[in-house]
Amino acid sequence: MSAMRETMAAQPKALERILADRRALDDAARRLEGRRVLVVGTGTSWHAANQGVSMLRRAGLEAWPVAAVDAALGDPFPTADDALILLTHRGTKHFTSEVLARARARDVPTVVISRQGNPDGDLDTVPNETSSAFTASHLGALLRLAQLAERLGAELGSLADVPDAVAAELVNPATDVVPPRRLLQYAGVGINAWTAAEGALKISETARVASEGLACETVLHGPAVALGVDDALVCLDGGEGSDRLLELADVVAAQGSTVHRFARTELGGTLSIFPLIVIVQKIAAEAAELLGTNPDRFGRDLPEREAAWSRVAL
Numbered sequence: 001m002s003a004m005r006e007t008m009a010a011q012p013k014a015l016e017r018i019l020a021d022r023r024a025l026d027d028a029a030r031r032l033e034g035r036r037v038l039v040v041g042t043g044t045s046w047h048a049a050n051q052g053v054s055m056l057r058r059a060g061l062e063a064w065p066v067a068a069v070d071a072a073l074g075d076p077f078p079t080a081d082d083a084l085i086l087l088t089h090r091g092t093k094h095f096t097s098e099v100l101a102r103a104r105a106r107d108v109p110t111v112v113i114s115r116q117g118n119p120d121g122d123l124d125t126v127p128n129e130t131s132s133a134f135t136a137s138h139l140g141a142l143l144r145l146a147q148l149a150e151r152l153g154a155e156l157g158s159l160a161d162v163p164d165a166v167a168a169e170l171v172n173p174a175t176d177v178v179p180p181r182r183l184l185q186y187a188g189v190g191i192n193a194w195t196a197a198e199g200a201l202k203i204s205e206t207a208r209v210a211s212e213g214l215a216c217e218t219v220l221h222g223p224a225v226a227l228g229v230d231d232a233l234v235c236l237d238g239g240e241g242s243d244r245l246l247e248l249a250d251v252v253a254a255q256g257s258t259v260h261r262f263a264r265t266e267l268g269g270t271l272s273i274f275p276l277i278v279i280v281q282k283i284a285a286e287a288a289e290l291l292g293t294n295p296d297r298f299g300r301d302l303p304e305r306e307a308a309w310s311r312v313a314l
Contacts, residue, residue, distance in 0.1 A: 002131065002289075002294070002296055004133045004135060004206065004284075004295040005285055007136045008136070008285065010126075012163045012164070012167035014136050015139060015163040016163045018125065018140055018147075019143065019147075019160065024123055025123070025147055027122075028123055029148055029151045032083045032085070035061075035082055036061075036062045036078075036083070037056060037063040037085060038064055038065075038076070038082055039052050039053050039085045039145075040066050040067070041086070042068040042069070042096055044134050044198060045096070045141065046065070047138075047201070048142050048145065049066070049067075049085075051142060051145070051191050051195075052087070052145035052149075055154055055270060058155065058156065058270070059152035059153045060152075061152060068095035068096045071095070072098045078103055079108070080107050082109075083108070084100075085111045085113065086099065086110060086114075087114075088100075088118075089129065089134045089138075090114070090128055090129075091114050091119075110122075111148070113145070123147075125144060131296040132298040133202060133284065138198070139277060142274070146271070147159065156270045157267050157268040158267070161267060162267070162271060162274045165275045166278055169275045169278040170282075174286055175286060178258075179207065179232075180230055182210065183211065183227070184211040184212075184231070184232050185213075185223065185231060185233045185234070185257075186200050186212070186214070186233075186234045187213075187233065188213075188235075188236040189237075191272075192238045192276060195213075195276045195277055196214060196215070197213035198280055199236070199279075200213030201213070202280055203283060203284040205298055205299070206285065206295035207287035207290075207291050207293050208293055224248060227255055229255075231258075232257055233248070233252045233259045234262070234280075234283065235259065236279070236280070237261065238263075238268075238270075238272025238273065239263070239269050240269040264276050264279070
């Protein structure tokens with residue numbers, strides 16, 4: 001079994017532990033109150049940043065997602081009047097580390113959400129993951145963001161129901177999403193546009209399948225035209241914009257593409273991201289197993305790629 005699969009299986013227990021651990025939440029929330037909040041991350045953490053911003057805005061905060069590379073370039077960089085939430089799985093990414101060092105040097109109130117044992121962390125998630133396909137740390141960071149938003153006044157739904165929803169998804173049958181010959185397109189509405197982006201990232205890095213994840217409306221206004229018999233579409237429905245997703249599915253199916261629809265509405269629109277993210281994790285893991293790729297190595301198990309990637313600081 002891959003490390004990715006083992007880590008996915010441990011997610012319900014990890015989320016239960018996070019829910020029970022509220023020791024640092026009050027202090028972290030106080031750092032954010034009354035300030036513009038920039039939520040910074042890279043890759044999977046960039047997707048979490050955008051979903052976290054959606055939660056924080058429900059608490060009345062002025063919150064903005066900023067990619068770590070953009071923050072490092074000052075576009076924008078938080079001032080001492082702002083607050084920073086930094087999302088980092090391991091605490092080792094190049095640009096997130098640069099942003100954190102500069103923010104602390106400038107006395108920017110900062111909350112770091114990261115792995116257990118990270119000396120820079122304020123709210124921890126899970127032990128350091130061994131797979132490059134981050135799964136549990138992603139869900140853990142999202143739950144920490146939800147806890148912060150709730151502590152600041154957001155009404156998101158029942159966080160206590162999240163671990164069971166994740167556990168149920170893990171024991172559900174396989175998704176039956178077979179990688180198409182050309183492109184796997186993911187689509188979602190609102191907060192789940194970023195679940196779609198995460199789905200594309202996951203299957204690309206684990207199974208090396210060409211994929212794209214976009215907001216439903218973005219797909220309708222251009223990319224859908226290019227889809228045909230060599231492509232497939234995954235619609236991720238959290239209960240918001242369901243009719244529009246159905247329209248997208250119908251037009252793409254009429255063009256000859258295979259369409260897969262997953263609706264998870266029981267937790268409400270915001271918290272639907274948790275079961276839907278598990279679904280895209282499963283699609284990626286199943287594709288890697290079907291195609292015989294190693295989901296844990298970021299493609300670096302291929303000798304010619306290891307040399308190239310070793311020169312890139314991620």
